[in-house]
Amino acid sequence: MYVCVCAGVTDRMIEAAVRDGTRRMKDIVETFQLGKTCATCVEMAQDIMQQSINNLDLAYDLMSQEPAQLPAYENNLQMSA
Ligand code: FES
Numbered sequence: 001m002y003v004c005v006c007a008g009v010t011d012r013m014i015e016a017a018v019r020d021g022t023r024r025m026k027d028i029v030e031t032f033q034l035g036k037t038c039a040t041c042v043e044m045a046q047d048i049m050q051q052s053i054n055n056l057d058l059a060y061d062l063m064s065q066e067p068a069q070l071p072a073y074e075n076n077l078q079m080s081a
Contacts, residue, residue: 003045006037011048018052025049 001011009032035042
């Protein structure tokens with residue numbers, strides 16, 4: 001979806017920039033020249049950038065957790081006997 005029609009910037013471009021390490025709106029604006037004509041896109045671009053950051057943080061949190069502990073196989077046998 002286009003976020004900035006004036007500069008041809010999509011939500012996927014912003015998401016990719018966040019994945020590549022961008023964390024400041026100033027950098028999004030400078031990289032894509034977003035918001036420099038009518039500026040109606042800036043708030044939506046900020047929302048998409050923040051959501052992308054939150055999604056990445058959640059993914060990193062999930063990757064750092066231990067896998068769920070499954071009951072030992074022997075315990076399963078005893079429980080079903
Ligand atoms: S829509 Fe982004 S500057 Fe106009």
